[in-house]
Amino acid sequence: xxxxxxxxxxxxxxxxxxxxxxxxxxxxxxxxxxxxxxxxxxxxxxxxxxxxxxxxxxxxxxxxxxxxxxxxxxxxxxxxxxxxxxxxxxxxxxxxxxxxxxxxxxxxxxxxxxxxxxxxxxxxxxxxxxxxxxxxxxxxxxxxxxxxxxxxxxxxxxxxxxxxxxxxxxxxxxxxxxxxxxxxxxxxxxxxxxxxxxxxxxxxxxxxxxxxxxxxxxxxxxxxxxxxxxxxxxxxxxxxxxxxxxxxxxxxxxxxxxxxxxxxxxxxxxxxxxxxxxxxxxxxxxx
Numbered sequence: 001x002x003x004x005x006x007x008x009x010x011x012x013x014x015x016x017x018x019x020x021x022x023x024x025x026x027x028x029x030x031x032x033x034x035x036x037x038x039x040x041x042x043x044x045x046x047x048x049x050x051x052x053x054x055x056x057x058x059x060x061x062x063x064x065x066x067x068x069x070x071x072x073x074x075x076x077x078x079x080x081x082x083x084x085x086x087x088x089x090x091x092x093x094x095x096x097x098x099x100x101x102x103x104x105x106x107x108x109x110x111x112x113x114x115x116x117x118x119x120x121x122x123x124x125x126x127x128x129x130x131x132x133x134x135x136x137x138x139x140x141x142x143x144x145x146x147x148x149x150x151x152x153x154x155x156x157x158x159x160x161x162x163x164x165x166x167x168x169x170x171x172x173x174x175x176x177x178x179x180x181x182x183x184x185x186x187x188x189x190x191x192x193x194x195x196x197x198x199x200x201x202x203x204x205x206x207x208x209x210x211x212x213x214x215x216x217x218x219x220x221x222x223x224x225x226x227x228x229x230x231x232x233x234x235x236x237x238x239x240x241x242x243x244x245x246x247x248x249x250x251x252x253x254x255x256x257x258x259x260x261x262x263x264x265x266x267x268x269x270x271x272x273x274x275x276x277x278x279x280x281x282x283x284x285x286x287x
Contacts (some may be wrong), residue, residue: 019247021260022258023238024083026074029057030267031165033274035112036257038089038235040277043242053287057108058094058165059108060134067136071097073287079105081226084247087238088112089232090133091202095142099156105176108241113137115237116200116230117146121154123226124198130189130225131158133202133215134165143202157192161185161203168205169270173262175249179208182216188221198226207231208273210287216273260285 006028023046025036030052039048051074053059059067065224071093075086085108085113088101102109120129131143137160144156163181167216172178189196198216201207217225242248249255259282261267 018084019249020251021082021084021247022256023085024049024051024069024078024081025087025088025089026051026053026093027079027089027204028059028070028092029054030047030271030274031168033271034204034207034229035087035089035231035234037274037276038229038231039238040255040257042235042239043248045120045251046249048077048255048257049081049083050257050259051285052259054261054265054267057284058134059090060136060162062092062136063137064096064140067092067096068100072100073086075101077285079107079286083107085238085242087234089204089231089234091116091142091204092136092140095137095140107246108247110234110238110241112204112230113142113146113202113235115233116202116211116228116231117143118150118237119150119230119233120198120200120228121147123228124154126193126195126197127151127153128155128193128197129157130193130196130199131156131165131202132161132185132199132206132214133158134264135160135162137202143200154248155195156188157196159189159192161184161206162233164209165203167207168208168273172272174212178212179216182209182212183220186213186216186220190239194221196221196225197223198228200228200230202230204274205229247265247269259283262287
């Protein structure tokens with residue numbers, strides 16, 4: 001089953017069967033289930049194989065070399081099980097490991113940064129864009145590079161927001177506590193650029209806090225700020241690439257969802273918040 005064509009991992013299947021392979025998705029934890037949710041809406045009949053590296057979460061505070069190593073292990077796990085697309089739901093892994101993954105795998109590859117940046121530059125009217133992300137994503141400057149490549153002259157300001165992740169996981173997505181945290185972060189971002197009209201939610205956890213961030217952003221800048229969820233942009237990009245490559249599935253009905261994790265702690269509690277649909281459980285795997 002394994003093929004190392006041009007030194008990259010792929011799975012050998014008859015041409016007619018490639019369409020029926022699942023979409024592979026990985027993230028450092030269960031936040032990537034927001035991307036799975038978006039994919040299930042955009043491509044409801046496709047099978048999805050998800051891997052959450054919950055034993056080693058978070059990636060955002062790890063060194064770039066460590067993130068690359070972890071991302072490569074996740075990619076190998078998924079490709080060896082047979083996938084037609086690899087979706088890197090983790091913004092930090094997308095920021096640090098994309099070059100390594102392109103060299104490693106021989107399937108359609110979708111990252112988190114480029115689609116989110118593309119969506120943001122398209123909706124921004126004045127070219128002043130803010131990025132909220134993990135420390136690792138912000139330090140990588142992946143979003144400023146992607147935005148500058150797509151829209152020369154764009155003004156990008158970033159803010160690392162580490163407290164938003166535990167708030168999302170604890171279900172504290174509304175009320176005074178998340179509002180105070182969001183106010184603190186966005187006030188600091190507004191000091192960097194008072195003209196921001198678009199905010200990129202550069203972490204898979206942040207969509208759960210979208211109503212709070214939307215409210216606080218408008219109060220901070222004094223006007224409506226457009227929030228861009230990279231999960232939806234990734235799903236749209238995945239559908240477009242699959243269509244262009246001729247690998248859209250042919251089955252009817254709802255696609256199967258298989259969820260794998262490297263540690264099962266609190267998953268029954270946390271996963272429904274991110275997936276927003278019932279699920280049959282997780283398989284515990286070892287990388």
